[in-house]
Amino acid sequence: MDTEAIKLIAAAAAIAIGGFAPALAIGMLAGKAMESIGRNPEAAGKIQVPMLIAIAFCEAIAIYALVVALILKFV
Amino acid sequence: MNISLAAEPVFHIGSFPVTNSLIAAWLSIILLVIITLVLRTKKLKMVPRGLQNVVETIIEFFLGLIDGITQDKKQTSKFFPLVFTFFIFILVSNYLGLFPGFGTIGVYEQLEGSQVLVPFFRSANSDLNVTLALAIVSVFATQIFGILAIGVLKYGKKFLNFSSPFMFFVGILEFISELAKFISFSFRLFGNVFAGEVLLVVISFLIPYIAPVPFYFLELFVGLVQAAIFSLLTIVFLKFASTDIH
Numbered sequence: 001m002d003t004e005a006i007k008l009i010a011a012a013a014a015i016a017i018g019g020f021a022p023a024l025a026i027g028m029l030a031g032k033a034m035e036s037i038g039r040n041p042e043a044a045g046k047i048q049v050p051m052l053i054a055i056a057f058c059e060a061i062a063i064y065a066l067v068v069a070l071i072l073k074f075v
Numbered sequence: 076m077n078i079s080l081a082a083e084p085v086f087h088i089g090s091f092p093v094t095n096s097l098i099a100a101w102l103s104i105i106l107l108v109i110i111t112l113v114l115r116t117k118k119l120k121m122v123p124r125g126l127q128n129v130v131e132t133i134i135e136f137f138l139g140l141i142d143g144i145t146q147d148k149k150q151t152s153k154f155f156p157l158v159f160t161f162f163i164f165i166l167v168s169n170y171l172g173l174f175p176g177f178g179t180i181g182v183y184e185q186l187e188g189s190q191v192l193v194p195f196f197r198s199a200n201s202d203l204n205v206t207l208a209l210a211i212v213s214v215f216a217t218q219i220f221g222i223l224a225i226g227v228l229k230y231g232k233k234f235l236n237f238s239s240p241f242m243f244f245v246g247i248l249e250f251i252s253e254l255a256k257f258i259s260f261s262f263r264l265f266g267n268v269f270a271g272e273v274l275l276v277v278i279s280f281l282i283p284y285i286a287p288v289p290f291y292f293l294e295l296f297v298g299l300v301q302a303a304i305f306s307l308l309t310i311v312f313l314k315f316a317s318t319d320i321h
Binding site: 046049053056059060064066067071074 | 078079080140143144259262265266267269273300307311
């Protein structure tokens with residue numbers, strides 16, 4: 001296979017595999033947060049902000065994978 | 076369909092290339108300065124109306140948010156200017172990038188053998204240089220605020236801890252984690268905004284009518300969330316840096 005074909009497959013694989021673990025992590029985070037809000041609805045405001053921060057950290061990993069895919073495709 | 080990772084230079088001042096994202100960043104700065112000057116020259120009323128009301132609501136909401144994280148009103152007033160500036164600059168840049176004309180109005184130029192469209196404006200945060208600059212300011216400000224809050228020796232003890240080999244290793248890890256913040260801050264913002272732009276370009280290329288609308292809503296949401304996340308993370312790291320661990 002020539003370089004162009006491999007680059008294309010690599011770009012697709014990078015984002016496909018790299019998006020899996022962050023999605024799992026965000027799902028688990030949000031699930032736990034929903035659970036704790038369900039147990040204690042008054043604490044919803046106090047839970048939301050730290051949850052958002054933790055989700056940002058997880059999402060950053062997916063963004064790294066996306067940037068690698070974009071570099072493979074466009075550079 | 077022209078998607079370029081790097082921002083394209085529109086004109087040159089001497090030998091300094093002025094890129095389209097730089098022009099967009101200047102535009103956001105000018106817009107923010109105009110809004111501030113309009114507020115300053117009007118007489119501020121005790122019962123706010125109109126623009127003053129909107130700005131006061133946003134500022135109050137943000138102050139409450141920061142108070143919730145720092146638990147200390149004095150620290151809030153110290154951190155607020157920097158963090159709020161990050162928030163409104165990133166927010167205004169992101170929303171300005173969704174305006175019609177950004178990425179579409181430009182000139183055709185010969186670049187790398189083929190004819191491509193070089194737009195005059197491009198969302199400011201879709202340029203890695205802008206986000207890297209914001210990240211550098213954020214991380215250096217964290218170090219400086221930390222040193223100002225607890226002193227050079229105590230702050231240095233977080234990274235160079237000679238009490239035991241294990242703590243020395245932990246100090247090295249802390250230092251590496253600080254370096255990782257440069258990359259994490261810049262790439263998170265860059266990735267989100269650039270990917271959003273690519274998404275809009277591709278969707279508008281495939282189905283120009285009606286279909287891009289939900290993606291514009293997504294971009295509105297992502298723009299707000301990324302601005303909030305950048306400032307929230309800055310505040311959290313500032314708080315960590317200013318806390319004495321013992």
